[in-house]
Amino acid sequence: MAENDGEVSELQQLLDRHKLERKELQAKTQKLKHAVPKGDKKKKKFVSAEVAQLELELTQRHEAELKALKAQSPDTQDENNLEISNSNEKNEKNTSTARISRAEKRREKQAAKERERQQRITEAEAENINSDRNLEIRKFQDIQNKYKLIMFEVPPDGNCLYYAISDQLDTRLGTKATVSDLRQQTADYMVAHESEFVPFIALDGNDSSLASEEFKSYCQNITETAKWGGQLEILALSNVYNVPVDIYQANGSIINIGEQYDVENKIRLSFHQYQYALGNHYNSLRPVHDTDTQ
Structure with a gap:
């Protein structure tokens, strides 16, 4: 239990902040997606890859912060709460994270192909400059x-x-x-x-x-x-x-x-x-x- 029942525990504060940051990121990614011109497939690919990277970074940071809090907390109950909360969060995001991960891999693969294609074009143009x-x-x-x-x-x-x-x-x-x-x-x-x-x-x-x-x-x-x-x-x-x-x-x-x-x-x-x-x-x-x- 927390030292003062009238105060919000440090764990709860962290979870509330994480929830807020996820909402802010969601708003930011929606804004990025809406800014892509209709029909611009190349821009859409890069924005999708950027969104996936932002989501991944936020998830990894949240997990690291929860882990650090767990390591610092002397309260057994808080440790249990931390484990339960962490587990619930993982379960809640399990499906969406897996989906994001698969989509991210596809986008990264497509982005890599596009970079490789552009590199080939650049090299070919360099070779053909004196054709x-x-x-x-x-x-x-x-x-x-x-x-x-x-x-x-x-x-x-x-x-x-x-x-x-x-x-x-x-x-x-x-x-x-x-x-x-x-x-x-x-x-x-x-x-x-x-x-x-x-x-x-x-x-x-x-x-x-x-x-x-x-x-x-x-x-x-x-x-x-x-x-x-x-x-x-x-x-x-x-x-x-x-x-x-x-x-x-x-x-x-x-x-x-x-x-x-x-x-x-x-x-x-x-x-x-x-x-x-x-x-x-x-x-x-x-x-x-x-x-x-x-």
Whole structure:
């Protein structure tokens, strides 16, 4: 028994304080959980791990304080009360603590996986900082700054050349032309000027009839498939629209096509070898002042 029945025992004071601290922690953890933005799974994981850690630390501190009080108490009855109280508290929390422990382990495991994944990403980025792709990206940033150009990226789906030229015709010359229009115009021009293009299409050198058949098949594929276009197609469209085309590349000088056409608003394209997963790719390069009205 306590020395004065009118006074609250030291044990009871401790238990009351523990109860209050548990309520305060519960309020704090609820506030932390409510502060997580909806759908932010990463933040939710870290907050859950933090909550579990706070709950674990409070439980361990309470148990240590009860144990210390038991060791210091000379009163046998208080010792018995301490044992009963401690036992009741453990029983009361047995289910919830076990549940928290399992949940905590899952959260810690998930958090560890996320840290490992982020570490792999960081290491991979460090290794790839000087990859061909990243070097090409940086070089094009320098090109854009030097020539005051803005890159307008088009889909890398086999139609990139025609998308890029369509954008250039629209923004630079005020001419509307769809990808289908440009493909048809390209094929028509090449067929009409077969002798200029056949030497670059034929794979079997000396058989002119075979070369012609291959050429016709090549031109048919331009209009009927998503066949990727290159410098031959650029040359054809340069002649169709009587406009010069400059092709900027990260490794090498600017390629000029259709220089015989003296037009101020020339077409500017960027040619990429490494930046896109599907391989070679063209984008449209707009002068900086053009983007003010886009």
